[in-house]
Amino acid sequence: MKYTEVMVRYGELSTKGKNRKDFIGRLAGNVTKVLRDFPQVRIYPRHDRMHIVLNGAPFEEIDKRLKKVFGIQTYSPTIKVPKTLADIEKISLEMMQETFKDGMTFKVNTKRSDHQFKYDTNQLNSMVGDYLFDHMDNLKAEMKHPDMVLRIEVRQDAIYISNQLLHGVGGMPVGTGGKAVMMLSGGIDSPVASYLALKRGVDIEMVHFFSPPYTTEKALAKAKELTGILANYAGRINFIAVPFAEIQETIKEKIPEGYLMTVQRRFMLQLADRIRAKRGSMAIFNGESVGQVASQTLESMFAINDVTTTPVIRPVATMDKTEIIDRARKIGTFELSIKPFEDCCTIFAPPRPKTKPKVEKARKYEERLDAEGLIQRAMDGIKVTPIYPNQKFLEDKAQEDADLL
Ligand code: ATP
Numbered sequence: 475m476k477y478t479e480v481m482v483r484y485g486e487l488s489t490k491g492k493n494r495k496d497f498i499g500r501l502a503g504n505v506t507k508v509l510r511d512f513p514q515v516r517i518y519p520r521h522d523r524m525h526i527v528l529n530g531a532p533f534e535e536i537d538k539r540l541k542k543v544f545g546i547q548t549y550s551p552t553i554k555v556p557k558t559l560a561d562i563e564k565i566s567l568e569m570m571q572e573t574f575k576d577g578m579t580f581k582v583n584t585k586r587s588d589h590q591f592k593y594d595t596n597q598l599n600s601m602v603g604d605y606l607f608d609h610m611d612n613l614k615a616e617m618k619h620p621d622m623v624l625r626i627e628v629r630q631d632a633i634y635i636s637n638q639l640l641h642g643v644g645g646m647p648v649g650t651g652g653k654a655v656m657m658l659s660g661g662i663d664s665p666v667a668s669y670l671a672l673k674r675g676v677d678i679e680m681v682h683f684f685s686p687p688y689t690t691e692k693a694l695a696k697a698k699e700l701t702g703i704l705a706n707y708a709g710r711i712n713f714i715a716v717p718f719a720e721i722q723e724t725i726k727e728k729i730p731e732g733y734l735m736t737v738q739r740r741f742m743l744q745l746a747d748r749i750r751a752k753r754g755s756m757a758i759f760n761g762e763s764v765g766q767v768a769s770q771t772l773e774s775m776f777a778i779n780d781v782t783t784t785p786v787i788r789p790v791a792t793m794d795k796t797e798i799i800d801r802a803r804k805i806g807t808f809e810l811s812i813k814p815f816e817d818c819c820t821i822f823a824p825p826r827p828k829t830k831p832k833v834e835k836a837r838k839y840e841e842r843l844d845a846e847g848l849i850q851r852a853m854d855g856i857k858v859t860p861i862y863p864n865q866k867f868l869e870d871k872a873q874e875d876a877d878l879l
Pocket residue numbers: 656657658659660661662663664665681682683684759760761762766767769817818819
């Protein structure tokens with residue numbers, strides 16, 4: 475079917491006035507970003523819906539992108555036709571023949587914003603319905619729960635006909651929820667937490683701790699590539715790499731084994747908070763899930779969270795591992811997350827971390843370290859890279875390695 479336009483219906487848009495404007499403006503910007511490589515496409519954000527005029531761009535490709543844009547409730551590919559009955563009938567028949575399968579029920583649903591048009595909605599519904607019955611076999615009309623609805627919209631400039639109603643991902647356009655930093659590891663949970671933050675409209679920047687030479691280039695590339703998958707939902711995400719080896723070495727040397735993990739996590743959170751402040755963000759997100767491992771008991775979270783009063787938001791806090799895995803599969807991060815490139819936490823993980831660390835003890839042990847100097851040097855080493863949808867980092871690396879041989 476050669477669709478000419480996509481009609482987009484907005485998601486959670488209960489708000490009015492300025493917020494509504496912001497919602498629609500951000501959504502239009504985000505759609506523009508994901509369709510950037512189709513320069514012929516034109517986007518017209520209106521008060522109640524958005525029209526995407528394809529100008530020859532293939533709907534199948536556009537469809538794949540729109541499925542990942544937060545703030546879209548439903549959308550319909552349409553064909554624009556001149557305002558004559560003959561044109562309406564011709565395209566309606568083509569659309570029905572395309573979609574209809576034997577035994578399906580259908581109805582014609584007409585809407586009219588041009589009230590000067592010579593037929594009203596009831597007349598159009600029955601005329602088009604009759605025409606379809608005359609030209610197709612085994613049609614069955616059904617008013618309450620039809621399998622398919624042929625939608626006809628009579629507007630001022632033309633008539634728009636559609637045979638599909640597709641579901642978007644819902645949520646809020648990225649950017650309407652403010653800015654935050656996201657602590658992204660190479661694991662399963664933090665990519666899912668990232669997706670959920672984006673879904674609420676939060677514009678995230680990734681903070682990733684890496685520890686060369688204890689962790690490989692591959693571990694870093696993996697975290698970047700995960701960001702590339704998530705960038706499908708955001709258009710672009712900044713990736714902030716933070717060198718963490720010196721901190722880990724120092725902690726390992728000076729802190730009792732039972733507190734290695736707690737103190738490492740306290741440093742990570744402090745660094746994430748410094749970066750947050752520097753980048754003008756309002757919150758820190760992470761992928762912790764209550765009770766999943768020793769560092770994620772409530773006692774542990776309490777002892778770690780002690781280093782900041784900034785909101786630390788944990789989107790997967792109450793999800794079961796199986797639920798998180800299901801979601802990771804759906805958003806396309808699971809296969810990459812389970813690739814075994816160890817990140818900085820697994821390398822320095824103590825065999826028996828305390829499940830009930832004490833805040834006072836953690837603070838006291840930290841006095842043995844030059845915390846400010848360590849943090850400052852890590853901050854001096856951060857590197858920010860913008861990452862775009864589906865950008866690859868692991869393959870390139872493999873290719874480079876192969877070239878070197
Ligand atoms: P994940 O699946 O996200 O790795 P996890 O269940 O393996 O989580 P941990 O490895 O203990 O749990 O990490 C808990 C959270 O701490 C992560 O979800 C992430 O937000 C943050 N984190 C852990 N390691 C790093 C890292 N190297 N860089 C940035 N954040 C990290």
